[in-house]
Amino acid sequence: MYLTQPVTNGKDLKARVEEFKKLCRSRSLRITSQRLEIFRTVAQSKAHPSAEAVFAAVRKKLPNISLDTVYRTLASMEEAGVVFRVGLSSKARFDADLTPHYHFVCMNCGEVYDIFPGEGEQPVLMPQNINEFGEVKNVNLQFRGICNRCRKATEDIQK
């Protein structure tokens, strides 16, 4: 089974902003100038900006915006699937098992699970053009989501 991610790009900025507004409505998130401007900034950038970088850019339009708003908004945008967070969250975790394997990282509790490829299975291929970028030292493949334990816990609360 191949990985597929939704293709929501290739549209112009205005269209994406409209789509974003719709999404906000559907989630009953209020459409604020801060949210729109943060979205525009990330949507326009190809630089994988940090929160600070987004803050600096948005500040030019909204001089009073706070860094906290940027963090909060980026987090909610990630949650909504509108932006992708490159890399993992704050705390580093280590693994001394160097046999080829990957990780399932729970977005709720932060737990890290090993995923060992099944017999004959090999989930990562090296892209052909990888040398254009540099010398690869290692490969990090993470599947991020909600682990079964956390899912069960939320189900139990709902009851």
Place this chain on the structure above:
Amino acid sequence: MYLTQPVTNGKDLKARVEEFKKLCRSRSLRITSQRLEIFRTVAQSKAHPSAEAVFAAVRKKLPNISLDTVYRTLASMEEAGVVFRVGLSSKARFDADLTPHYHFVCMNCGEVYDIFPGEGEQPVLMPQNINEFGEVKNVNLQFRGICNRCRKATEDIQK
């Protein structure tokens, strides 16, 4: 071309510690009780421990060890390829391009480069057993290494 990582596991702890000592010698890193204990801790754990967790565990054997030593040592062990850092370093970066693509992250300058799979190429397969772990929300594939710009810069210094 398939990804292959060195297989250095499946050996017992003592053997791994001896191997680690050799590696230290070859890199003229001194063999200290702190290093050995930190290595033992990470090598024994299947919990992907954080620096704090390693600190807490090592402290039982070496009550005066400092957290800084743990951080320093884990970093040098990562550099030596003895442990793997799960996830990226501290600063979060964002990407609003949701078309399927991956990233090359420079371990030196932190720059993030997009890698779009070539025509018909699809570097990530979903592992068959993924549902055992939880519900996948997204996939994060990073190739980490030294980008060409940084490599060029270091070459220039050597001249």
Place this chain on the structure above:
DNA sequence: ACCTTTTTAAGAATTATTCCTATAAAAGTA
């Protein structure tokens, strides 16, 4: 225009990580 709920700014607080400096321990050498 009014009311309710959500969002915000501002700054304080927290968390993770790194830096600084004097001391201590390792490895090489006589």
Place this chain on the structure above:
DNA sequence: TACTTTTATAGGAATAATTCTTAAAAAGGT
């Protein structure tokens, strides 16, 4: 074994990234 040089360490201070707290402001429905 004692001596020397180099590297690593503890301890605490400093920094960087992120999150929390609170009162005020803005959104969206009525």
